[in-house]
Amino acid sequence: MIKVKFMPQNIEVVCKYKDNLLEVARKANIFIDAPCNGNVSCGKCKVKIINGRVDTKKTTHITDEEFDSGYVLACNSKVIEDIQVEVPSKLSSSMNKMKIEDSSSDVYKKLLENCKQLISKNHMEFKSYVRKNYVTIELPNLDDNISDFDRIKRHLRNTFGYEKVTCKIETIRKIPNILREGNFNVTITHIPKAGNTTNIVNIESGDTTDKFYGVALDIGTTSVAACIVDLYKGKIVAKASSGNAQIKYGADVINRIIYSTKKDGLEKLNKAIVHETINPILESMYNELGIDKNDITALVAGGNTTMTHLLLNVYPDYLRMEPYIPAFSKSPYIQAKELEIEINSDAYIYITPCVASYVGGDITAGVLSSGIWSSDENVLFIDLGTNGEIVFGNKDYLMTCACSAGPxxxxxxxxxxxxxxxxxxxxxxxxxxxxxxxxxxxxxxxxxxxxxxxxxxxxxxxxxxxxxxxxxxxxxxxxxxxxxxxxxxxxxxxxxxxxxxxxxxxxxxxxxxxxxxIRAKGAVYSGIITLVESLGMDFDMIDKVLIAGGIGSSLNIEKSILIGMLPDVDKNKYSYIGNSSLMGCYLALTSEDARCKLEECSDSMTYVELSVYPSYMDEFISACFLPHTDIEKFPSVKASLGC
Incomplete structure (x- = not known):
């Protein structure tokens, strides 16, 4: 066995002869940025060999001076003897120091207020899919000696009209002591289902209705954001975010899908998102509020189709192969313990539905919170992050596509x-x-x-x-x-x-x-124009342009138009709406009506596969210019450049 010591982490691990250095670092939980997932194409996994030698080849990503000083690409190096490796601080810390927009910013406050008004305007109720009720169960005696669980079922039937009450064995095991600890005064958390049925997910002694919390969670390819919500008041009481720990396995969904096909790859990606990302975020909020994980009895999560598959540990490789078919679009409610997410183990997790391989639940959640589905105006919704997704429509129709902008x-x-x-x-x-x-x-x-x-x-x-x-x-x-x-x-x-x-x-x-x-921006623009023109419309018919996603907060609209990434329409039509996915998850968490509307939105969205659309490639080639081969499409740019 060979010893590899990573500095400045001062972590020493053992590996086999000719093991890949990047994989050795990953096994040691040393974060080395590798956007291309070890394809020797990005040059970002540069490390310095302080002592010892590796089997490596010089690439164009490393200068002669750097190579002579001991710099190598970790993905292009094999361990052949004991070595000491220096990981530049900018590599090892880039995930933890990622800029993630503050969800307490004015943008988010305004979006949250708009979301609440949207629900009220459309006559929806703020009532979560989870219920929490403080009840007094009739005391047993020799004349009324039915079982504890039958006693609870009878009370729920007589008080709330539920004909059928179910629960897991873990809950049954708690019932005898919990009932008697509170002298049969208990708080029951349950999830109503169709047909006057409800499922008990938790039972607590006494009145604990003051602790009724749920989590809204946005799982992005690059970053993950979450908030804890008081489900009685509909108020966000804690927020947290971090980089997605899956980054060490590739920057984009394609590289992660490819990694999932390797031995133990899918399990590693699942562990990275659940145990290394989501659970630490949740724990930080629990500590802030002074609450326990068992107080969280609902969770709504949104993410792109690949992230959803990896969260549920579902093999995703067919997403990238024609005809691009996901394993599922709509996930059933899943108990938290099935995913090992640190909330109440019996709590149910709702995953926002996907539309297609590259239009996921983060977009359906964004459509919900942006209110396109209730708008009389034609709205163009653009989510710019690691991926680029576009929705165009109003209350009568919703068209969507994904553009191959790459990373x-x-x-x-x-x-x-x-x-x-x-x-x-x-x-x-x-x-x-x-x-x-x-x-x-x-x-x-x-x-x-x-x-x-x-x-x-x-x-x-x-x-x-x-x-x-x-x-x-x-x-x-x-x-x-x-x-x-x-x-x-x-x-x-x-x-x-x-x-x-x-x-x-x-x-x-x-x-x-x-x-x-230029190719990346061309993909975005050509996706937009193809989607709009597929309806026989043009840019003059766009009433609003909503920009969501990670890049949006720092995006200069005027310059984005100048280079031809966004259409040249009145700049007053543009607005940035922040993390619309997280807000959509918040709505689905706090309002069962909104969750049903989310399902309707996903069902009504028509997906356009750009790769087979007749005019898309011509549009893409034309857009690979600054701003475009046809300058007349950008009159304001033509004027500013004096063309």
Whole structure:
């Protein structure tokens, strides 16, 4: 056996000869960012060998100077002897330092208020699918000597009209002592079902109706957010979020699906989301409120179709294979103990329904909370995160599609790209005279890379200042030390010199990076135009554009239009609505009427598979330009560029 010691974690593990270094780190629970899941294509898993040797090959992601200093790609290295490995802090901490929008922000407060008004306006009740009642059960005697459970069933039938009452054996085991501890005054938590039936999920001694809590949970590919809700008051009483621990197995859903097919891959991905992400988030909120997990008797979760499959430990590989069929769209209620999620073990978890392989329950939840289903106006809903999903419609119809934007909006496939975490450049302004940039950096740290919103800013600024042309090619005639060309005549713009910030290397964007991002933005725009035109409509008929998702909070709408990612419509039509998935889960948790409406929305959404849609590829090719091959589609950009 061979010893591998990771620094600065000071963790030593043993492995076999020629084990992959990235996999060794994963087994040791050492987080090394690997967006491409070890395909040697992203170059982000760079580590330094301090002592010992590995079997590796130099790639274009590592300079000669770095290679001579001991830097290797973990995914491209095999362990052949005892080694000591230094994991750069920006790799090991990027997940925990991810920028996740504060759910107490004004945006979320406004969205929550809008959600409540939406329910009231549509004559829905705020009544959860879970009930909690304090009851006094008739005392037994020699003349009335039926069993404890029959006594409870009789009371619920006579008081609430339930003809059938069920429960699990775990609840039966609690009943004798709980009844007598409270002198037959107990609080019963139950879930009504069709046909005057209810299922008891918990029984407690005395009156515990003051502790009636549920959890709304949004499971994103990159980050996970949750809130605890007082189900009596409909009030959010605690909030928490973190990065999705599955990131170590790949940045996007395709890489995670591929990893799930490996030995124990599915189990590792399931453990990462449940035990390493969701349960720690829940525990942090329990500690904040001073409550116990048994006080949580309901949970509603939303996520894309892949995340839902991985949460339920369902094999997902057929999602990525034509004809792209999920194992399920609607999940039955699942007891918490089946998933090992740390809430009341008998509590039921509701998973928001999916529509297709790449339009999941996070989108149906977003449609619910955004109110498209009740709107007289034509609303375009765009969720921009690790994936890109689009919905267009109103109260009469809902059309949806998913665009293959790839991981570019999370900094993937970009040489100096990174997620929106500490040190990421998220805002940029370039001086037209000096071509020097002014940087907005998350947490005001030293720049480490550039995230999605920063890339949009940068490409727009480079276009306006004639650093690049409309093809994304760098102007060779500019005399500036920020413009450089390599031996293959591939140009790059230097965003941050390493000497200026005392960082390891210059932060740049290359023509190859720009080309990758143009394809990503082209996928979004072509998805939008294909969806709208499939109804025989055009952009003039769009009344509102709602932007949701992780990138939205830092998104500059004007610059997104300038590069051709979003349609050139009146900017007043645009608004950012935050984590609409979490708010949709909140509504389904607090209102049974809203949950039923969510089911209706998912049933009524028509999915358009872009890959087989006749005009999509032509639209995509046309959109792979700045802003578009047809500048007339972007009149405001045409005016600003003087075309």
């Amino acid at each position: 570019a909006f999370e900094g993937g496939e970009i040489s100096c790209g990174m997620r929106a975490s500490s040190g990421a450049i998220e805002k940029i302004r370039i001086d037209k005279d000096t071509l020097n940039p002014t940087l907005g950096i998350i947490s005001n740290d030293k720049p480490q890379g550039i995230c999605g919103s920063g890339i949009i800013d940068l490409i727009a600024e480079m276009l306006v200042n004639n650093i690049i042309d409309r093809r994304g090619k760098i102007n060779e005639n500019i005399n500036s030390n920020r413009i450089r060309f390599d031996e293959n005549e591939i140009g790059e713009y230097v965003l941050a010199f390493k000497e200026d910030y005392n960082i390891e290397r210059d932060i740049t964007i290359t023509e190859v990076d720009i080309d990758s991002f």
